[in-house]
Amino acid sequence: MASAAISPETGFAPMSAGRMLVFGGMALIVVGMVFGDIFAVFVLHQNGGRTGETLMAAAQAAAHRDGAGVREGFARVGALLEDRGTKIDTHVHMTDAGYLALLLALVQPYVALPSQRKKRLAKIFLVGSVMLPVGIFLIHYFGLLYSPFPAIGWASVLADTGGAVLIVALLGESWGLWRYFRGDRTGAEAGVPLDNSWSERTLLSGGTTLVLLGFLFGNWYAYFDLYAQEQGEVRILGMLVNQAEASSVAGMTDAVNQYGGLAASRAVSIAAHSHWIEFGLLALLLAFVQPYVFLSETWKRRWVKTLLAGSLTLPLFVLLELHFGLIAGGIADIAGLLVIVGLTGMLVGVVRHSGRAESVAA
Amino acid sequence: MSGSRKMLLFGGLILAAFGMLYGLHYALFIEHQILDGMGASLTEGFVAAASREMPQAQEAIEAYGAAKYKYVRQVDAHSHWGGLAMLLIVLGAVFDRVQLRENMRRWLAIGLLAGSVLFPFGVLLQSAGDGGMFASSLAVGGAAMVTVALAGVAAGFARRPE
Numbered sequence: 001m002a003s004a005a006i007s008p009e010t011g012f013a014p015m016s017a018g019r020m021l022v023f024g025g026m027a028l029i030v031v032g033m034v035f036g037d038i039f040a041v042f043v044l045h046q047n048g049g050r051t052g053e054t055l056m057a058a059a060q061a062a063a064h065r066d067g068a069g070v071r072e073g074f075a076r077v078g079a080l081l082e083d084r085g086t087k088i089d090t091h092v093h094m095t096d097a098g099y100l101a102l103l104l105a106l107v108q109p110y111v112a113l114p115s116q117r118k119k120r121l122a123k124i125f126l127v128g129s130v131m132l133p134v135g136i137f138l139i140h141y142f143g144l145l146y147s148p149f150p151a152i153g154w155a156s157v158l159a160d161t162g163g164a165v166l167i168v169a170l171l172g173e174s175w176g177l178w179r180y181f182r183g184d185r186t187g188a189e190a191g192v193p194l195d196n197s198w199s200e201r202t203l204l205s206g207g208t209t210l211v212l213l214g215f216l217f218g219n220w221y222a223y224f225d226l227y228a229q230e231q232g233e234v235r236i237l238g239m240l241v242n243q244a245e246a247s248s249v250a251g252m253t254d255a256v257n258q259y260g261g262l263a264a265s266r267a268v269s270i271a272a273h274s275h276w277i278e279f280g281l282l283a284l285l286l287a288f289v290q291p292y293v294f295l296s297e298t299w300k301r302r303w304v305k306t307l308l309a310g311s312l313t314l315p316l317f318v319l320l321e322l323h324f325g326l327i328a329g330g331i332a333d334i335a336g337l338l339v340i341v342g343l344t345g346m347l348v349g350v351v352r353h354s355g356r357a358e359s360v361a362a
Numbered sequence: 363m364s365g366s367r368k369m370l371l372f373g374g375l376i377l378a379a380f381g382m383l384y385g386l387h388y389a390l391f392i393e394h395q396i397l398d399g400m401g402a403s404l405t406e407g408f409v410a411a412a413s414r415e416m417p418q419a420q421e422a423i424e425a426y427g428a429a430k431y432k433y434v435r436q437v438d439a440h441s442h443w444g445g446l447a448m449l450l451i452v453l454g455a456v457f458d459r460v461q462l463r464e465n466m467r468r469w470l471a472i473g474l475l476a477g478s479v480l481f482p483f484g485v486l487l488q489s490a491g492d493g494g495m496f497a498s499s500l501a502v503g504g505a506a507m508v509t510v511a512l513a514g515v516a517a518g519f520a521r522r523p524e
Contacts, residue, residue, distance in 0.1 A: 062412040070408040078401065099448070106455055196459075196523055204456060205519035211449060212512040219505050230434070234427035237404070241411040241419045277445065284452045 017118035018108040018189070022289055024126040025101030026347045029282065030340055032094030032133070037336045039087045040329075051080045052260045055240075059252045062244035083140045090137040095278065097129035097166070102285040104173055111176030112184040121172045128165030135159025199300045200287045206308045207283030214276030214315070221269045229266050236262060268322055272315035279311035279339065286346060293349030303345035310338030364464055366471040367457045373475040374450030381443030381482075388440060396436075400429045435489035439482040446478035446508070453515060460518030467518070470511045477507030 058073025104125065111118055135158030142155040152160075179186070236259045243251030286307070293300055313335035320328040363371075407422035453474070460467055481504025487497035 058408055062408045065412050065414070067409045067412045070412050071405060074401070074405045074408070103448070103452065201519065201522075204459060205516050208453075208512060208516035208519055212509065212516055215505070215509050215512060219509065222501075222505075226434075230427065230431055233430070234423060237407065237423045237426070238420055241407055241423060242416070244408065244411045245414060245416055245419070277449075281449060281452060284456070287456065 016108070016115065016189075017111075017122040018105045020119065020122040020126065021101045021105035021108070022292060022350055023347075024122070024129070025098045025105060026289070026343060026350065028098030028101060028126075028129055029095050030098075030343050030347065032091055032098060033336060033340050033343070035094065036091040037333060037340070039091060040336070041333060043087055044084070047080055047084045048260060048264065051077060051084075051263075052256050054080060055259065056252060056256045059240050059244045059256065060249075062241070063247040063249075063252070079140075086136050086140045090133045093136060094129070094133040097132065099278075099281060099285060101125065101129065102289065106285075106288050107173070107177065109189040110180045111173055112179035112182075112186045112188065113172075113176040115187050117172075118176070118187060121169050121176075124165060124172070125169035128162045128169060131162030131165060132159055133162075135162050195291055197290060197297070197300075199293075199297075199304045200290045202301075202304050202308070203283045203287035203290065206304075206311075207280045207285075207287065210276050210280030210283060210308075210311055212280075213312075214273050214280060217269075217276065217315075218273040221273060225265075225269060229262060232262050233259070265322060268318050272319045275315040275318065276311075279314070282343075283308060283311065286343075289346065289350065292353045293346050294353035295345075295349040299345070300349070303342045303349075305342075306338050306345070307342030310335045310340075310342060314339065364458055364467070366464065366467040367454050369468070369471045369475060370450045370454030370457055373471075373478075374447045374454055377443055377450065377475075377478060378447035381440060381447055384443065385440040388436060392436065393433075396429055396433050400426055400433065403429060432489040435485050439486035439489075442482040442485065443478070446482070450474060450478060460515055461521035461523055462514070462518045466514070470514045470518070473507045473511030474515075477504045477509075477511065480504030481508060 054073055054076045058070050058077065061067075061069025061073055104122070108118065113121070135155050138155035139153065139159065142153050144151075144153045147153045147157075149157075176187075180188075236255055240252060240255035240259070243255055290300065293303075295303075314332050317328045317332035317335060321332065403422045403426035407419045407426065410416070410419035410422060457467060457471065460470070462470070480500050482501075484497050484499070484501030484504055487494070487500060491497055
């Protein structure tokens with residue numbers, strides 16, 4: 001039934017589940033990346049500075065033999081880490097939900113369910129994809145306000161409900177896939193019409209190369225830095241405790257600065273590793289979307305180059321932030337913007353394609 | 363559907379399910395205890411310093427370091443199984459586009475799948491056995507398999523179709 005609704009000219013059924021998932025997925029990735037850029041510019045460094053100050057206050061409380069002050073200091077460190085952690089999780093969950101939506105769009109031809117049910121599942125998936133990161137973001141601000149539970153706040157409930165909604169949608173999609181592999185062809189559609197264009201080939205090979213780069217850097221980090229950083233953290237904390245016992249403000253300040261440097265070094269290494277791999281996966285997924293980008297070949301190539309240039313540059317300059325400070329940080333932020341611009345350009349192409357699909361269907 | 367494609371798609375799905383189940387088990391039964399232990403050790407270290415009980419303070423900091431060593435590896439194993447499974451599924455969807463002979467593609471798929479299973483498993487074993495040679499070899503070997511196979515796949519994608 002659904003196959004009849006697919007335009008032979010566009011290969012994309014108007015208002016189909018696949019289309020909703022492509023739109024929704026790309027929009028989630030764009031919003032998640034904009035949020036990540038805002039977080040990097042306005043929250044990350046300030047939060048790191050405050051965490052260092054609070055750790056220093058806890059050490060000074062230890063120097064003044066104030067056990068209660070120490071506990072209070074670490075409680076504040078915990079709150080700052082929660083603030084930072086929930087924002088990173090919001091960024092990660094929103095972009096990852098976007099990747100998953102694109103992946104689900106790819107498998108829609110093999111989901112043997114009536115088209116209405118597929119659309120309902122796509123809507124449920126997208127609703128869960130919004131609820132989960134929004135809930136995570138609010139955890140730090142709502143805490144246990146008006147919560148009847150001893151340890152779980154309303155924001156956590158929203159996030160967990162979003163996660164449960166996603167699981168329901170994924171179970172539904174799995175059920176449809178299972179039916180397809182059992183021979184059921186309800187709602188069967190044509191597969192993704194890859195056409196071996198320059199844009200597709202470049203995204204496939206560029207994406208795999210980015211994943212490879214992320215993997216190579218991860219290997220290098222695990223071999224040369226990880227153990228040294230772990231031992232360094234214990235050494236610095238031991239030093240901070242000793243300086244607190246000696247009531248040496250200069251010694252404590254030095255230890256806290258070293259701790260901040262170590263935390264920054266670890267954060268940029270992990271961010272570079274994960275961003276290269278995630279951008280690689282994004283490029284691979286976007287290769288499948290290319291047949292639906294209704295733009296001239298020249299513009300398609302421009303967006304592909306913009307996206308890949310940003311994907312390569314952002315993690316590289318995040319790494320260089322330790323050596324070149326704000327200049328490298330600024331270049332990394334601009335690279336993030338390039339990825340967002342490339343992605344938005346492709347999204348506009350998909351919107352134009354859908355307009356064409358609807359006009360053909362009409 | 364070619365054999366290499368099937369291997370990546372079904373291998374990726376099974377690995378994803380396994381990674382999620384491990385993550386669920388870890389989140390429900392292990393993670394909170396480890397995190398509570400880490401926070402308690404760190405606070406205890408500074409409280410002991412406030413009481414000028416330095417041996418206890420250093421002991422608590424060492425306990426924090428040991429707990430964090432385990433925590434990092436357990437979380438890494440979970441996230442790498444999940445991430446690599448997603449990569450296998452995405453590559454599986456388009457693996458016929460790798461411009462190499464099916465025999466070569468099959469070897470690349472075997473390398474990707476075996477490396478994706480072994481590398482996080484080696485990392486997990488490190489947390490159980492304090493970084494033994496076997497665990498480290500497994501992690502390094504698995505990572506090398508994925509790396510070499512990915513290089514082959516990238517080259518295959520970049521080649522023009524015959």
